[in-house]
Amino acid sequence: MRTLTRFFSINLLFLATLVCASAAQAPRDTIIEAILAKDKARKIELIGSLVGESDEAIKPLLTAWKEDGLFVYQTPEGSVSILVMLAGEKDANDAQAALRIDNGQPLLDAAGKPVHLVGGDLTAVEHDAELRGAMKNVLDLLALATPDVVKRIQAIQAVGFSQDVEKIPALEKRLALETDSGARKSLREALAVTRLKASDADKLTAFNELKDLHSLSSYDLIRTAMRDAEKAGKPELAEAGAHALKAIDLHRTKINFFGTLFRGLSLGSILLIVAIGLAITFGLMGVINMAHGEMIAVGAYTTYLVENIFGTGITIPFFGFSLPIPGIHATGWFYQTYFMVALPLSFLTAALVGIALERSIIRFLYRRPLESLLATWGVSLLLQQALKLMFGSNNVQVSSPSYLSGNWTIDDITFGWNRIFVIGFAGLIVFGVWLILTKTSLGLLIRSVMQNRNMASCMGVRTERVNMLTFGLGSGLAGLAGAFISQIGNVGPSLGQNYIVDCFMTVVVGGVGNLAGTIYSALGIGLVDQSLQQILLNPVLGKILVLVAIILFLQWKPSGLFVTRSRNLDD
Amino acid sequence: MSSLSTRHKVELIAAGFISLFFIVIFPLLNAHGMVSDFTINLWGKYLCYALLAISVDLLWGYTGLLSLGQALFFSLGGYMMGMYLMRMIGDLGQYHKPIPDFLVFLGWTELPKFWKPFSSFPFAFSLILLLPGLLALVFGFLAFRSRIKGVYFSILTQALTYGASLMFFRNDMLMGGNNGFTDFKFILGHDLRSATTQRGLFIVTAIVLLLVYTSLRLLSHTKFGLVQRAIRDGENRVLFSGYATAHFKLFIFVIAALIASIGGALYVPQVGIINPSEMTPDKSLEAVVWCAVGGRGTLVGPIIGAISINSLKSWASRAAPDYWLVILGGLFVVVVLLLPGGIVSIPARLKSLWQRVTRQPSA
Numbered sequence: 025m026r027t028l029t030r031f032f033s034i035n036l037l038f039l040a041t042l043v044c045a046s047a048a049q050a051p052r053d054t055i056i057e058a059i060l061a062k063d064k065a066r067k068i069e070l071i072g073s074l075v076g077e078s079d080e081a082i083k084p085l086l087t088a089w090k091e092d093g094l095f096v097y098q099t100p101e102g103s104v105s106i107l108v109m110l111a112g113e114k115d116a117n118d119a120q121a122a123l124r125i126d127n128g129q130p131l132l133d134a135a136g137k138p139v140h141l142v143g144g145d146l147t148a149v150e151h152d153a154e155l156r157g158a159m160k161n162v163l164d165l166l167a168l169a170t171p172d173v174v175k176r177i178q179a180i181q182a183v184g185f186s187q188d189v190e191k192i193p194a195l196e197k198r199l200a201l202e203t204d205s206g207a208r209k210s211l212r213e214a215l216a217v218t219r220l221k222a223s224d225a226d227k228l229t230a231f232n233e234l235k236d237l238h239s240l241s242s243y244d245l246i247r248t249a250m251r252d253a254e255k256a257g258k259p260e261l262a263e264a265g266a267h268a269l270k271a272i273d274l275h276r277t278k279i280n281f282f283g284t285l286f287r288g289l290s291l292g293s294i295l296l297i298v299a300i301g302l303a304i305t306f307g308l309m310g311v312i313n314m315a316h317g318e319m320i321a322v323g324a325y326t327t328y329l330v331e332n333i334f335g336t337g338i339t340i341p342f343f344g345f346s347l348p349i350p351g352i353h354a355t356g357w358f359y360q361t362y363f364m365v366a367l368p369l370s371f372l373t374a375a376l377v378g379i380a381l382e383r384s385i386i387r388f389l390y391r392r393p394l395e396s397l398l399a400t401w402g403v404s405l406l407l408q409q410a411l412k413l414m415f416g417s418n419n420v421q422v423s424s425p426s427y428l429s430g431n432w433t434i435d436d437i438t439f440g441w442n443r444i445f446v447i448g449f450a451g452l453i454v455f456g457v458w459l460i461l462t463k464t465s466l467g468l469l470i471r472s473v474m475q476n477r478n479m480a481s482c483m484g485v486r487t488e489r490v491n492m493l494t495f496g497l498g499s500g501l502a503g504l505a506g507a508f509i510s511q512i513g514n515v516g517p518s519l520g521q522n523y524i525v526d527c528f529m530t531v532v533v534g535g536v537g538n539l540a541g542t543i544y545s546a547l548g549i550g551l552v553d554q555s556l557q558q559i560l561l562n563p564v565l566g567k568i569l570v571l572v573a574i575i576l577f578l579q580w581k582p583s584g585l586f587v588t589r590s591r592n593l594d595d
Numbered sequence: 596m597s598s599l600s601t602r603h604k605v606e607l608i609a610a611g612f613i614s615l616f617f618i619v620i621f622p623l624l625n626a627h628g629m630v631s632d633f634t635i636n637l638w639g640k641y642l643c644y645a646l647l648a649i650s651v652d653l654l655w656g657y658t659g660l661l662s663l664g665q666a667l668f669f670s671l672g673g674y675m676m677g678m679y680l681m682r683m684i685g686d687l688g689q690y691h692k693p694i695p696d697f698l699v700f701l702g703w704t705e706l707p708k709f710w711k712p713f714s715s716f717p718f719a720f721s722l723i724l725l726l727p728g729l730l731a732l733v734f735g736f737l738a739f740r741s742r743i744k745g746v747y748f749s750i751l752t753q754a755l756t757y758g759a760s761l762m763f764f765r766n767d768m769l770m771g772g773n774n775g776f777t778d779f780k781f782i783l784g785h786d787l788r789s790a791t792t793q794r795g796l797f798i799v800t801a802i803v804l805l806l807v808y809t810s811l812r813l814l815s816h817t818k819f820g821l822v823q824r825a826i827r828d829g830e831n832r833v834l835f836s837g838y839a840t841a842h843f844k845l846f847i848f849v850i851a852a853l854i855a856s857i858g859g860a861l862y863v864p865q866v867g868i869i870n871p872s873e874m875t876p877d878k879s880l881e882a883v884v885w886c887a888v889g890g891r892g893t894l895v896g897p898i899i900g901a902i903s904i905n906s907l908k909s910w911a912s913r914a915a916p917d918y919w920l921v922i923l924g925g926l927f928v929v930v931v932l933l934l935p936g937g938i939v940s941i942p943a944r945l946k947s948l949w950q951r952v953t954r955q956p957s958a
Contacts, residue, residue, distance in 0.1 A: 398884075
């Protein structure tokens with residue numbers, strides 16, 4: 025106290041400015057005033073007035089004060105005392121850079137150089153338990169005013185779940201100031217949760233508030249409060265609690281339902297994207313392409329390469345030759361466009377591989393479907409090994425562009441951007457395939473060749489060429505699927521193996537030779553799979569049940585959902 | 596007719612010599628140290644694979660049903676035998692508890708109910724036949740009743756195998772999960788690690804293979820065998836001639852499942868491990884390769900194929916491990932495209948080639 029008295033006497037001029045400061049003074053000045061105030065009650069009052077403020081200076085200053093980091097510095101001439109905060113790294117002499125509290129700038133000596141001081145040589149600004157308590161209160165609630173909304177909401181939730189009744193005024197004050205709707209909701213929730221510890225009337229309003237908010241996270245707290253009310257013999261309070269729990273349960277069921285629906289749709293869309301290529305090669309052409317999965321992997325690796333070319337480049341173990349691929353070091357939005365470049369390239373690469381496969385092997389096997397199965401399985405082994413030797417046997421990671429990461433939350437239901445994108449894109453692909461098949465001359469030729477190869481050939485259609493292009497189209501679509509799958513999970517040489525069984529199932533259930541059937545069966549299998557997972561809480565068991573369900577379904581409809589009628593006995 | 600019977604005589608004599616070699620001479624050479632224990636163990640494995648290949652051929656080569664589920668039946672038999680062998684370890688495991696190590700690891704203190712009867716060999720043996728047989732019966736009944744055939748049958752059996760492997764990969768199936776069963780010690784009171792037991796197992800495998808071969812050879816000469824091949828070549832005509840093709844196919848499917856299962860049951864004590872990776876659709880396809888390379892539609896073909904490809908695999912996985920898959924895949928493509936009859940068709944092809952060459956100058 026002695027120090028401060030001396031200080032007080034010396035720096036009269038400075039004080040004068042403080043005394044005249046208006047009520048809406050800056051938090052920095054409030055803190056200085058609090059330091060200089062003689063009366064402890066006044067100090068606490070001043071510190072308390074900082075609650076709910078969001079100035080950046082409050083936190084470092086109060087923290088420093090609590091931890092003996094604020095000092096009174098006297099200029100060498102001894103004429104002026106200045107309040108400083110020591111910060112930064114200690115140098116060899118234990119000295120630190122000094123910052124002025126009144127404006128946050130470095131303290132400069134007469135020559136204009138920053139002053140370095142040793143804390144032990146100076147007089148620290150004093151504090152006691154009561155002051156520290158007041159400061160802690162300010163610091164705790166300071167987080168409630170963090171400019172970043174996400175952090176603010178986290179802080180609000182933390183305060184709420186501590187259920188400290190003392191903090192109700194602070195929360196109320198913040199609620200009055202808060203403009204962001206998400207933060208307002210968290211504040212209401214935090215207030216209500218805290219009030220569960222307050223008086224009975226407060227508890228009743230809290231129950232009703234939580235009921236309206238469908239607050240999932242406070243479920244356990246509500247239950248505890250309800251049990252307490254039951255024990256204390258307050259039936260109407262317990263009833264209000266029960267109502268709140270019921271409303272939250274209902275809300276949870278709704279979230280699970282829509283969440284499952286959404287995940288089912290997105291899984292169905294993935295299935296649709298990977299299976300639509302197969303629906304063309306298997307469904308329309310009748311070729312059992314076991315290497316379809318590897319076409320997906322080819323597309324995924326193309327995306328991986330494009331991403332790295334846009335980035336810093338990469339060295340791949342290309343058949344043991346360690347081939348460096350230069351990158352163009354793109355940044356910002358230009359880098360983000362890599363995916364848009366990767367999509368057509370994935371299509372083209374996979375289509376070219378598919379055409380090569382058709383020309384070299386499959387065209388000899390059109391009349392021997394079982395053998396096309398075996399030969400393409402051989403090809404799938406070859407391609408897997410080739411990918412392994414080109415890119416290494418470890419999985420690689422493809423980073424998603426920023427517009428594909430992140431979530432969109434409506435009413436506690438989370439929708440991932442990438443999944444929404446996949447659903448939208450599945451729609452686009454289906455539309456595109458439909459356009460190609462029905463509105464272009466190539467589509468007309470494809471359909472004519474698939475319906476009756478000999479007749480089409482007699483009419484002058486070059487069936488060989490049409491076969492090649494159709495197979496290229498189917499493989500290219502698999503490549504597109506690969507580009508998407510690279511955004512959802514890791515990319516590895518055996519990526520295709522995870523999808524091949526699902527692909528065939530989807531096409532067979534939908535009805536071979538029918539694209540509409542593939543759409544229905546993909547979405548259906550996706551929804552059933554996710555619902556079973558939700559019910560059984562076990563992904564593997566769900567998958568096994570789906571397989572069993574498919575086998576049983578084919579008992580009922582042996583040729584799938586949509587039957588292509590034919591008079592041919594062996595079809 | 597007479598030419599046919601001489602061919603038969605030749606085949607009979609050849610088969611007799613080969614089985615004499617495998618059943619008597621090979622083990623004798625081993626007993627006198629002229630063939631290493633490793634070799635006889637390796638050949639025992641090949642013969643088990645030959646059983647698997649024969650079961651594929653019975654379905655694919657003789658009946659036209661490409662089943663991708665034979666690896667499932669093979670490993671089911673293996674698992675049943677494995678359960679018996681696990682019980683025979685007794686308390687000699689790592690944890691010295693009377694139950695298998697992986698159960699101790701999963702926190703079990705006493706044996707789950709369905710494990711208990713497996714300490715008896717007759718029970719395990721009957722399940723080796725019953726479980727795959729029943730599964731094949733039910734699945735086959737459903738599939739053939741709704742006239743699922745051709746590639747759809749392949750895809751469905753592939754899905755069945757895939758589903759089963761997913762199930763066996765799970766720990767709470769209580770069948771060893773990922774790692775499966777291993778560390779076997781005794782079979783019927785004999786030490787599995789001794790050369791004598793392994794030799795005995797080899798002889799048993801060779802005898803079983805001989806029995807399967809002979810009975811299938813006999814079956815193919817009956818009217819049943821004829822119908823079987825007729826189904827392969829034109830199922831609808833057989834159906835319209837008044838045969839219930841579904842029953843024929845179902846019978847063959849069950850028989851093939853049993854052969855594969857017995858092969859698996861003999862495989863496990865000789866190899867010393869069984870895990871779900873034996874059950875994947877890929878393994879089924881591999882067995883189809885053996886059959887295709889050896890020559891489908893013959894009974895010798897799959898045996899030759901299984902032995903030659905697996906010898907190649909043993910060599911390749913030491914000499915060029917990176918390229919084994921390339922060799923296998925390439926072999927498959929080449930055989931399907933250029934040599935649909937497999938190895939056994941090579942002599943006939945050479946003969947016709949020779950005839951063409953010798954005839955041309957005279958013409």
